[in-house]
Every structure is written in structure tokens, then in C-alpha cells.
Amino acid sequence: MKTEERHSIRMKQEQEEKKNNNIPVLPWMRSPVDVDSISKCLLDEVPLIDSKLTEALQASGIVSLFPVQLAVWQETIGPGSFERDLCINSPTGSGKTLAYALPLVQMLSTRSVKYLRALVVLPTRDLALQVKEVFNTIASAVGLSVGLAVGQSSIADEISELIKRPKLEAGICYDPEDFSDELQSSVDILVATPGRLMDHINNTKGFTLEHLCYLVVDETDRLLREAYQSWLPTVLQLTRSNDGSLFPLTKNFLPMAFGSVKTMRRTGVERGFKGKPYPRLAKMILSATLTQDPSKLSQLELHHPLFLTSGQMRYQFPEQMQLLKVICEPNCKPLYLVALLQSLHGEKSIVFTSSVDSTHRLCALLNFFGNMNINIKEYSGVQHQAVRSKTLKAFRTGEVQVLVSSDAMTRGMDVEGVRNVINYDTPPYIKTFIHRAGRTARAGLGGRCFTLLHNDEDRRFKKILRKADNNSCSRHSVTPDSLEPLRSMYASGKFSLMFLMFEIPKVGDVIIANFLSLAFSTI
Numbered sequence: 001m002k003t004e005e006r007h008s009i010r011m012k013q014e015q016e017e018k019k020n021n022n023i024p025v026l027p028w029m030r031s032p033v034d035v036d037s038i039s040k041c042l043l044d045e046v047p048l049i050d051s052k053l054t055e056a057l058q059a060s061g062i063v064s065l066f067p068v069q070l071a072v073w074q075e076t077i078g079p080g081s082f083e084r085d086l087c088i089n090s091p092t093g094s095g096k097t098l099a100y101a102l103p104l105v106q107m108l109s110t111r112s113v114k115y116l117r118a119l120v121v122l123p124t125r126d127l128a129l130q131v132k133e134v135f136n137t138i139a140s141a142v143g144l145s146v147g148l149a150v151g152q153s154s155i156a157d158e159i160s161e162l163i164k165r166p167k168l169e170a171g172i173c174y175d176p177e178d179f180s181d182e183l184q185s186s187v188d189i190l191v192a193t194p195g196r197l198m199d200h201i202n203n204t205k206g207f208t209l210e211h212l213c214y215l216v217v218d219e220t221d222r223l224l225r226e227a228y229q230s231w232l233p234t235v236l237q238l239t240r241s242n243d244g245s246l247f248p249l250t251k252n253f254l255p256m257a258f259g260s261v262k263t264m265r266r267t268g269v270e271r272g273f274k275g276k277p278y279p280r281l282a283k284m285i286l287s288a289t290l291t292q293d294p295s296k297l298s299q300l301e302l303h304h305p306l307f308l309t310s311g312q313m314r315y316q317f318p319e320q321m322q323l324l325k326v327i328c329e330p331n332c333k334p335l336y337l338v339a340l341l342q343s344l345h346g347e348k349s350i351v352f353t354s355s356v357d358s359t360h361r362l363c364a365l366l367n368f369f370g371n372m373n374i375n376i377k378e379y380s381g382v383q384h385q386a387v388r389s390k391t392l393k394a395f396r397t398g399e400v401q402v403l404v405s406s407d408a409m410t411r412g413m414d415v416e417g418v419r420n421v422i423n424y425d426t427p428p429y430i431k432t433f434i435h436r437a438g439r440t441a442r443a444g445l446g447g448r449c450f451t452l453l454h455n456d457e458d459r460r461f462k463k464i465l466r467k468a469d470n471n472s473c474s475r476h477s478v479t480p481d482s483l484e485p486l487r488s489m490y491a492s493g494k495f496s497l498m499f500l501m502f503e504i505p506k507v508g509d510v511i512i513a514n515f516l517s518l519a520f521s522t523i
């Protein structure tokens with residue numbers, strides 16, 4: 001990247017930071033529940049949990065609830081549950097998915113009629129698929145069905161999964177309008193991306209949110225950043241007119257079983273809300289970097305929100321994460337990356353770049369070093385979904401060891417066994433850093449996050465890090481011995497050839513020249 005470009009990006013980042021620093025914090029965010037003060041809890045000791053859910057969790061290897069899961073459980077299950085909307089800011093890999101999935105499934109397990117009662121919205125298809133898997137491990141144990149609306153299959157297939165049609169007698173010709181009132185939801189819980197959700201709201205006969213009781217907005221700050229066809233105001237509008245009688249499934253739970261477990265809800269909320277009706281739609285919003293911007297949060301129309309967060313600082317790296325920086329000589333970053341990957345001996349790693357183009361070029365470049373004996377694949381937002389899913393599957397199974405990724409992979413993705421994250425390009429914001437780094441050191445396990453820097457980037461890097469907790473970062477050295485053999489390859493000019501082969505087989509000289517200069521200045 002050229003110096004002027006870097007300078008202009010830096011200016012933009014500083015302006016953005018100034019804007020963020022001037023935003024006042026909402027009063028309810030100033031007195032949060034500190035999730036760090038809660039300990040893990042064995043499943044057998046979780047109050048009120050349905051034994052079928054305990055068994056399902058144990059069968060999938062989960063024996064205790066993580067602190068954020070217990071904190072959310074305490075605020076959702078039990079007397080007066082869901083009186084307050086919950087805003088959860090908890091580090092990457094701390095188990096936020098199960099934190100909302102478990103209470104939702106428990107709450108809905110007593111329902112007698114099947115309606116679509118809970119909606120979980122996520123920004124990307126890959127994330128939605130992952131979250132659906134978490135619901136799948138527990139929902140069927142209590143007879144609940146979970147649907148997916150992400151555009152993975154054709155809209156017709158999706159509709160047939162989501163809507164139950166009455167049985168028709170053979171040989172009779174029906175007018176579709178005759179039975180439109182009899183269409184019913186086949187699912188109790190829907191996991192959706194905003195675009196496909198809007199398609200169903202606008203076009204699918206029988207798809208209704210009129211019975212919706214719970215809305216989960218996962219990766220909230222990401223979802224609020226874009227309007228996505230106004231999905232949020234639409235959902236809020238469609239659920240505003242619900243009849244109150246549908247909501248309090250919560251009455252099924254009795255206070256005494258909660259015993260000594262303290263809840264903020266029970267000690268605080270009754271003061272202002274005694275005797276008032278429940279909110280129409282109970283909401284949970286979550287992120288590892290939850291926005292504090294009042295104008296964004298106001299879009300959610302939160303009801304007497306309760307803020308759950310970890311520690312004092314707004315941004316946190318997971319406790320077991322080791323942060324390392326590699327200072328690279330000018331124009332030699334690719335060599336340092338290759339040397340670093342060689343030293344990791346095929347450990348599962350994700351390399352992050354700043355753009356889809358860099359991802360593509362860097363992946364091609366790494367594969368050029370055929371002697372690494374590592375299977376390296378590209379993963380980016382412009383790839384076809386089928387290609388991305390195949391790559392992700394291969395990465396999960398370990399067939400691919402290194403993924404070169406644009407920020408499409410940054411948020412939420414949970415791949416077991418990722419030992420290292422490598423920032424090839426410095427993350428522009430602390431939020432990006434947190435989400436990228438958080439692909440490792442998940443669920444209390446260890447992991448390393450390396451950042452490759454030029455000397456002149458170090459000051460800004462330190463400034464970004466200071467915004468987060470657990471931010472100590474040591475220097476990691478790449479040995480000169482490992483770099484030397486790579487230097488001669490780099491100098492040999494074979495790279496130019498490789499770029500020509502990979503990228504531009506049939507274009508003119510001018511474009512080739514431009515391309516080469518671009519390739520070498522940006523990777």
C-alpha cells in the first residue's frame with residue numbers, strides 16, 4: 001500500500017474514532033451486570049433446566065454453562081422472565097450462541113400449538129447455518145422445530161420447510177385462496193438473514209410474525225450498520241400489534257426453584273414496571289463489540305434494557321489469547337508470512353487481509369511456495385456460496401490448514417482447533433481486531449494472534465491495542481535463517497510470472513504493467 005493511501009486511511013480512522021469517543025453512554029449502560037463475577041456452573045446445578053435439555057447438552061459434550069450463559073439464564077428463566085430486554089457484550093468465543101439458544105428453547109418447550117415464536121437474525125448465511133446447528137443440538141430434545149431462511153436453497157424449498165400446507169385430496173382442483181387461512185408454521189424458531197427474511201415477509205403465503213415473542217439480534221453492531229431492506233423496522237412494526245395473551249409462557253415457572261441465585265431483574269425491574277404489561281416482543285441483542293451509540297440502539301426499541309458485559313473495558317481479548325507482533329522489513333511482508341507459516345508446521349491458521357483482492361493475490365502467492373506442504377485456500381465474500389461452504393468444510397475437517405480470508409470470516413465463525421490468527425494487514429479498528437483475533441482462543445482454550453507490521457505502523461498499532469483489555473503484545477521474531485532461502489525466490493522474478501498466470505492471461509501490456517505494480521505495492 002502506498003504511503004499516501006495509508007495516510008488517508010489513517011485520517012479517516014482518526015475521524016471515526018473521534019466521533020465514537022464523543023458519543024455519550026446511555027444511563028442503563030453505566031450500571032451493567034458484570035459477567036466476570038459469575039462462575040461456570042455444572043449443568044446439574046443450573047436451576048430449572050429441563051432434564052431433556054441437560055441430556056442433549058451432555059450428549060454434545062457440554063457439561064457446564066459458561067459465565068455468560070448462566071448470566072443470561074438467570075435473567076430469562078424464572079419468575080418475571082424477559083421483563084427486560086437484554087444487551088450482551090461478551091468476548092469472542094465466550095459462548096453467546098448457547099447463551100440465547102438455551103433459554104429460548106426452554107421457554108418454548110411448554111408451548112402447545114406450533115407458531116413461529118422466536119426469530120434469530122444474523123448478518124451472514126454462514127453464521128446463520130452455524131447458529132442453526134447449535135439449536136439443532138437441543139431443540140429436538142423438547143420437540144421444537146427450527147427453520148432456516150438464508151437463501152441457501154431455492155425459495156420454494158425454503159417455503160416448504162417453513163410452512164405446513166393442509167393435506168389435499170387427490171383429483172380435486174383447489175383455489176389457493178381457499179386454504180390460505182389454514183397455512184401454518186412448521187417451525188417454532190427461525191434463524192434468518194435479513195434479506196431472505198424480508199423475502200418471506202413480503203411474498204410467502206402463511207409466513208407471519210404475528211405470534212412472535214422473542215427476537216434475537218446476534219452481531220448487533222454489524223446488523224445495525226446496514227439497513228438490509230429495513231428489516232428491523234418491518235419486524236418491529238409487524239409484531240407491535242400482538243395480543244398480550246400470547247406472550248407469558250413465562251408463567252409456567254415458579255419463583256421458589258431459583259433458590260439463592262440472584263438476578264438483577266428481580267432486584268431492580270419491579271420498581272419501575274410493577275403492574276405494567278410485558279413488552280410485546282422480548283429482545284436479546286449480542287456482540288463481542290456491542291455498539292454504545294444511542295441513535296443505533298434506539299432503532300431496536302429496547303424495553304427497560306439490562307446490560308450484561310465482561311470486565312471494565314468495552315473491548316476484551318479472550319483471556320487465553322497471546323498477542324504477538326512481527327516487525328517486517330519494508331516490502332518483504334510476504335516473505336515474513338511464508339517464514340511464519342513454515343514455523344507453524346501446518347497448525348490450523350487464518351490469515352486476514354484488508355480486501356477481497358489482496359486475499360486472492362496473497363493466497364495465490366502462498367500457494368506458489370509449493371514446498372510448504374500446507375494446504376492453503378482462499379475464503380472471501382465474493383466467492384460463490386457453494387465454494388465458500390466447501391472451503392469451510394475442508395478447513396473444519398483439517399484437510400485445509402490455512403485459510404486466507406477477507407473480513408467475511410471475521411465475525412462469529414466458530415471453527416474448532418484454530419491455533420493461530422495472522423493479521424497480514426493491520427486491522428483498521430479495534431473492533432475488526434477483536435473479531436479477527438477471536439477466531440482463535442475460543443471456549444476458554446489458548447490461541448495466538450500475530451500481526452505483521454512495518455516499523456512505521458507500530459505506533460498506530462499500539463494505539464489501537466490500548467483500547468482493549470488483556471492487550472499485552474510481545475514481539476515475535478522470524479529467524480534470518482528461515483528468510484534467506486525465500487529472499488532468493490522473491491528476487492528471481494518468478495512472482496511476476498505467477499501473477500500473469502493466475503490473474504490476467506489475455507490482456508494487454510499496459511494492464512499487465514499496472515497489475516504488476518498494483519500487486520507488488522499492495523501485498
Ligand SMILES: Nc1ncnc2c1ncn2[C@@H]1O[C@H](COP(=O)(O)OP(=O)(O)OP(=O)(O)O)[C@@H](O)[C@H]1O
Nearest residue numbers: 062064065066092093094095096097288412414443
Ligand atoms: N458451555 C459450554 N461448554 C463447552 N463449550 C462450549 C459451551 N458453550 C459454548 N461452547 C463452545 O464454545 C465455542 C464458542 O461459542 P460461540 O460461537 O457461541 O461463541 P461467541 O461468544 O458467540 O463468539 P463470537 O463473538 O466470536 O461469535 C463453540 O465452539 C461452542 O461449541
